[in-house]
Amino acid sequence: PFVTRVLANRLWHHLFGRGIVASTDDFGVLGQRPTHPELLDYLASRLVEHKWSVKALIKEIVMSRSYRMSSLAGGSGEEKDPANLLWRRANVRRLQAEAIRDSLLFLSGRLDSKMYGPSVSTYLTDFMQGRGRPGKGPLDGNGRRSVYLSVRRNFLSPLMLAYDTPQPFSTVGRRTQSNVPGQALILMNDPFVISQSKLWARRLLARKQGDVEGKITTLYRSAFSRPPSNEEQSAARSFLVEQGRRYGLAGEKGLADERAWSDLCHVMFNLNEFAYPD
Numbered sequence: 001p002f003v004t005r006v007l008a009n010r011l012w013h014h015l016f017g018r019g020i021v022a023s024t025d026d027f028g029v030l031g032q033r034p035t036h037p038e039l040l041d042y043l044a045s046r047l048v049e050h051k052w053s054v055k056a057l058i059k060e061i062v063m064s065r066s067y068r069m070s071s072l073a074g075g076s077g078e079e080k081d082p083a084n085l086l087w088r089r090a091n092v093r094r095l096q097a098e099a100i101r102d103s104l105l106f107l108s109g110r111l112d113s114k115m116y117g118p119s120v121s122t123y124l125t126d127f128m129q130g131r132g133r134p135g136k137g138p139l140d141g142n143g144r145r146s147v148y149l150s151v152r153r154n155f156l157s158p159l160m161l162a163y164d165t166p167q168p169f170s171t172v173g174r175r176t177q178s179n180v181p182g183q184a185l186i187l188m189n190d191p192f193v194i195s196q197s198k199l200w201a202r203r204l205l206a207r208k209q210g211d212v213e214g215k216i217t218t219l220y221r222s223a224f225s226r227p228p229s230n231e232e233q234s235a236a237r238s239f240l241v242e243q244g245r246r247y248g249l250a251g252e253k254g255l256a257d258e259r260a261w262s263d264l265c266h267v268m269f270n271l272n273e274f275a276y277p278d
Contacts, residue, residue: 001044001273002027008043009034010173011054015061015084016142017093017177039108071278094177094276098146104192104269105143107222108199112143119150122157123192130154139192157272162186163275187270201261212237212255223268224277239264 006027006171013019018039023031034040043057050056061067071090084091095103096260105111121137134152141149150158151168166172187193204215217237220228228236237255244254254260268274 001048004047005040007054008057009040011057012043012061013039013174015058015067016087017091019174025171028153036087041045088154092276092278094163094179096175097129097165101146101159101276103274104196105140105145107265108196110140110143110199110202111145111195113145117144117148119148120144121150122152122155124155125158128155128158139195159186159190159216183275184270188266193265193269197266198262200265201258204265205256205258205261212240215261219265221266223271224273236264239267 002093006024008018009021009027010024013024020036020043021027021034021173027031043061045073046060047053047057052251066087067090069087069090071092073089075088077088081088102111120141121135122246123141124133124136129220132152132154134150134155137150144233146160148161153168155214156165156167162180164178166175204219207215207218210218213233215231219225219236220226220232240254240257240260242254244257247257247259249257249260
């Protein structure tokens with residue numbers, strides 16, 4: 001059925017970055033042809049078998065070999081299928097705005113996983129002026145997940161807008177995927193991002209067990225689900241010492257200074273690997 005194929009295609013698009021039918025909003029004659037029509041029909045039938053359970057179909061997809069493939073390009077297939085239409089490998093994808101914001105809150109320990117309840121007003125900067133300006137919400141949205149942030153058409157979160165959250169004028173099946181300087185600038189300068197860096201550093205230093213190397217390893221495992229390489233471990237340690245000296249601390253006192261650790265956490269947020277998971 002048409003509805004099940006559209007929904008299954010949108011789930012595939014959300015998980016892989018491109019739908020089996022790339023034109024997610026157009027299954028008509030002007031839309032693009034499916035690259036794997038049999039797969040699309042199979043997923044649609046499985047959705048019905050799961051009694052329209054979106055979670056069940058997502059689980060089946062993410063546990064498949066296709067979803068767990070590496071994004072590393074190479075081999076003769078690159079010449080035959082340069083656009084990766086046949087899903088020989090995974091595509092490199094950027095996290096959506098909501099996932100980036102929720103990840104910041106999760107790492108800082110501020111994320112409130114409670115479900116349901118009223119929405120939270122958006123934090124308004126001094127530059128967000130205009131007719132119908134609502135009340136100013138908290139900087140971190142009280143730690144609530146991004147799905148609970150209120151949406152006002154003329155007063156949208158700058159962080160969310162920078163990472164291509166759609167304008168709330170109509171439904172959008174496929175979001176814009178941009179890579180612009182404003183995204184790096186907002187991770188460097190946004191007060192919300194800086195505040196979460198400080199909370200993450202405080203959380204790390206509160207762990208009494210473990211030496212500096214252990215804390216750096218925890219930092220990398222939390223942010224990237226992997227341990228740091230020897231070069232990364234050494235660079236992080238040197239960064240802490242250097243930042244400590246910039247704050248007027250002698251020797252290696254920066255290794256225990258919250259400000260230096262906060263700066264290191266801020267660096268982690270700004271690495272490509274944070275927004276572009278492998």
